[in-house]
Amino acid sequence: MQLLYFGWVRTKIGTSRETLDPPAEITDVRGLVEWLKQRGDGYQEALQDLETIRVAVNQDMADLDAAVTPGDEVALFPPMTGG
Amino acid sequence: MQLLYFGWVRTKIGTSRETLDPPAEITDVRGLVEWLKQRGDGYQEALQDLETIRVAVNQDMADLDAAVTPGDEVALFPPMTGG
Amino acid sequence: MIKVQEQDFDIGAELASLTDGNKAVGGLGCFVGLVRDMANDEQISSMTLEHYPGMTEKQLTTIEAEARDRWPLQDVLIIHRYGRLEPGDRIVLVATTSAHREAALESCHFLIDWLKTKAPFWKLEESDSGENWVAARNSDDDAADRWDRAK
Amino acid sequence: MIKVQEQDFDIGAELASLTDGNKAVGGLGCFVGLVRDMANDEQISSMTLEHYPGMTEKQLTTIEAEARDRWPLQDVLIIHRYGRLEPGDRIVLVATTSAHREAALESCHFLIDWLKTKAPFWKLEESDSGENWVAARNSDDDAADRWDRAK
Numbered sequence: 513m514q515l516l517y518f519g520w521v522r523t524k525i526g527t528s529r530e531t532l533d534p535p536a537e538i539t540d541v542r543g544l545v546e547w548l549k550q551r552g553d554g555y556q557e558a559l560q561d562l563e564t565i566r567v568a569v570n571q572d573m574a575d576l577d578a579a580v581t582p583g584d585e586v587a588l589f590p591p592m593t594g595g
Numbered sequence: 596m597q598l599l600y601f602g603w604v605r606t607k608i609g610t611s612r613e614t615l616d617p618p619a620e621i622t623d624v625r626g627l628v629e630w631l632k633q634r635g636d637g638y639q640e641a642l643q644d645l646e647t648i649r650v651a652v653n654q655d656m657a658d659l660d661a662a663v664t665p666g667d668e669v670a671l672f673p674p675m676t677g678g
Numbered sequence: 679m680i681k682v683q684e685q686d687f688d689i690g691a692e693l694a695s696l697t698d699g700n701k702a703v704g705g706l707g708c709f710v711g712l713v714r715d716m717a718n719d720e721q722i723s724s725m726t727l728e729h730y731p732g733m734t735e736k737q738l739t740t741i742e743a744e745a746r747d748r749w750p751l752q753d754v755l756i757i758h759r760y761g762r763l764e765p766g767d768r769i770v771l772v773a774t775t776s777a778h779r780e781a782a783l784e785s786c787h788f789l790i791d792w793l794k795t796k797a798p799f800w801k802l803e804e805s806d807s808g809e810n811w812v813a814a815r816n817s818d819d820d821a822a823d824r825w826d827r828a829k
Numbered sequence: 830m831i832k833v834q835e836q837d838f839d840i841g842a843e844l845a846s847l848t849d850g851n852k853a854v855g856g857l858g859c860f861v862g863l864v865r866d867m868a869n870d871e872q873i874s875s876m877t878l879e880h881y882p883g884m885t886e887k888q889l890t891t892i893e894a895e896a897r898d899r900w901p902l903q904d905v906l907i908i909h910r911y912g913r914l915e916p917g918d919r920i921v922l923v924a925t926t927s928a929h930r931e932a933a934l935e936s937c938h939f940l941i942d943w944l945k946t947k948a949p950f951w952k953l954e955e956s957d958s959g960e961n962w963v964a965a966r967n968s969d970d971d972a973a974d975r976w977d978r979a980k
Contacts, residue, residue, distance in 0.1 A: 518879055519951035520962045568949070571884035587881060587949075591965035594909065594948030595779070595862055595921055595941055601728055602800035603811045651798070654733035670730060670798075674814035677758065677797030678711055678770055678790055678930070690841015693861070701866035701916040708859040709934060710844070715852035765852040779941055780972070783860060787934050821931070 513582050515548075517558070518589035521565065524558035533582070541567050542576040544586065559588070566591055596665050598631075600641070601672035604648065607641035616665070624650050625659040627669065642671070649674055679754065680738040682729065684761040686768060696753045696775050703752050705779035707786035709772045715765035717812070720805040725812075727760040727769065730798035734758070741792050745774065748788070748829075749781040756789060758797065788825050794818040830905065831889040833880065835912040838922060847904045847926050854903050856930035858937035860923045866916035868963070871956040876963075878911040878920065881949035885909070892943050896925065899939070899980075900932040907940060909948065939976050945969040 513532055517525050538544050545562065548555045559565060567574045568587040580586055596615055600608050621627050628645065631638045642648060650657045651670040663669055681687075689710060697703050713725045742754045752775040759769055772789045776782040793799075801812035832838075840861060848854050864876045893905045903926040910920055923940045927933040944950075952963035 516881065518881055518949070519953075522879075523962075568881070568884055571881070571887050573947075587884070589881070589949070590951060590962065592946060592949050593952050593963045593965055593969075594946070594950035595944035599730070601730060601798070602802075605728075606811075651730070651733055654730070654736050656796075670733070672730070672798070673800060673811065675795060675798050676801050676812045676814055676818075677795075677799035678793035688841060689844050690839060693840055697861070697863060697917070699917070701864075703863050703917075704865045706859075706861040706863070708857075708861070709930065710848070710857040710859070711930065712848060712854050712857070713852075714855045714928060766848070766850070777865060779860065779862065783934075783938050783941070787938075790930060790934070 513544075513580065514585040516585065516587040518587065520590055521558045521588050525554045534580075539579060539581075540576070541569070541574060541578050541580055541586070544580055545576070545588070548588075564590060596627075596663065597668040599668065599670040601670065603673055604641045604671050608637045617663075622662060622664075623659070624652070624657060624661050624663055624669070627663055628659070628671070631671075647673060679756070680735055680742060681755075681757040682731075682734050682738070683757065683759060686759070687757050687771060689768075689771065692755060692757065692771060693773055696755055696773055700752060700775070702777060703775040704777045705782040706773060706775045707779070707782035707784075708774075709770075709786050709790045710768055711770040711790070713763045713765050713767045713769060717803055717805070720807060722765055722803050722805050724762055724764050724804045725769075726762045726802045726804070728800045728802065729758075729760045733798050737797055738793075741789060741796070744792075745785045745789055749774075749776060749785040750778070751776050751781060751785055754785070754789070756793070758793070758799065760799065791818070791821040791825060795822040830907070831886055831893060832906075832908040833882075833885050833889070834908065834910060837910070837919060838908050840919075840922065843906060843908065843922060844924055847906055847924055851903060851926070853928060854926045855928045856933040857924060857926045858930075858933035858935075859925075860921075860937050860941045861919055862921040862941070864914045864916050864918045864920060868954055868956070871958060873916055873954050873956050875913055875915050875955045876920075877913045877953045877955070879951045879953065880909075880911045884949050888948055889944075892940060892947070896936045896940055900925070900927060900936040901929070902927050902932060902936055905936070905940070907944070909944070909950065911950065942969070942972040942976060946973040
């Protein structure tokens with residue numbers, strides 16, 4: 513699974529992109545985020561407040577209940593500030 | 596008194612500007628317009644429908660009850676179409 | 679700034695004059711009006727704009743002040759052409775700058791709505807069927823009234 | 830048309846490309862966003878825009894289609910820069926053309942409100958006190974929601 517991080521999610525986790533293999537029981541975004549939080553303090557800090565995390569699965573906005581599968585590109589980031 | 600005409604008021608009257616001396620009893624725009632209408636068919640046709648006539652006295656928008664004096668610049672024209 | 683002129687204008691240069699060197703500008707709103715080649719299903723060959731010299735500048739100066747009163751603007755630019763124009767030609771430019779985008783966009787909208795019904799211009803269209811003075815539209819009055827109510 | 834690019838753009842040339850030769854355009858609405866030198870009472874030395882390549886273009890293409898669906902538009906142009914910018918630099922250009930001014934101005938407003946909250950960009954400001962990610966503003970969410978309700 514391709515994981516992408518942007519904004520302060522990226523700076524707190526310390527990388528912009530990584531390829532991970534979450535266990536088979538991870539089937540939705542919520543489960544994925546909880547699993548990532550176990551990976552270290554940076555992940556824990558970046559993802560502690562789910563209210564402030566936005567998610568895209570395969571470049572489309574998604575919510576915490578969205579399904580994820582091993583081949584997906586999943587991005588986690590703060591609220592967007594374009595324009 | 597300086598009289599100015601624009602748009603189809605001008606084309607119907609046939610001139611863009613003239614200096615006239617209305618009689619002393621003409622003291623407001625309404626009286627002025629009625630007096631002008633006596634001056635010929637062009638004036639009559641241009642000024643027949645007061646609903647469609649807009650007035651400026653000394654370059655400020657005015658209504659039919661506005662006062663006019665001999666030194667004024669009075670303009671008569673159709674609704675404006677700027678922009 | 680108000681410019682009432684016969685000659686064309688350079689949009690890029692005019693807008694640059696509003697923003698260059700002013701680092702407090704966060705947003706620039708702009709509207710450009712152009713002569714269309716069709717009106718009432720007729721092909722237009724030209725549009726001649728007549729205006730009331732003196733009153734035009736006076737009215738535009740007043741409305742610039744009104745816009746600055748209503749919104750926190752850095753700058754206002756209104757350029758309105760007169761004379762004979764052809765389809766595709768630029769007629770009018772309205773541009774405003776502000777720290778914030780809402781102020782820039784809304785004031786720009788306000789100014790062009792206002793110009794449509796209250797700036798002393800009259801348009802004469804020329805087509806195959808002859809010359810025709812463009813009539814004022816009720817929808818333009820409604821658009822301008824909206825801002826009076828919002829005051 | 831969507832352009833996501835690091836380099837600056839020429840406003841005059843970009844707008845001319847929307848109107849030149851198209852005599853059906855009656856109005857062009859435009860918004861340009863620039864980097865301000867102050868934020869939260871602090872002097873800003875730079876703003877770096879990060880984006881999500883691929884998703885950005887996909888999202889902007891979707892919103893261009895949405896604008897064309899809602900208004901009778903001739904053309905839509907969105908240029909959004911990324912990378913390191915300084916105060917006074919242009920960030921974004923939104924421009925729309927239509928036969929009618931309301932459609933041009935409203936769609937332009939819609940697009941910039943949308944970009945503020947739904948285009949995958951993040952802004953890192955640098956000032957004397959260090960680096961700071963720009964926080965999303967509730968007022969921007971409200972502005973974007975307004976268009977959802979108006980749908």
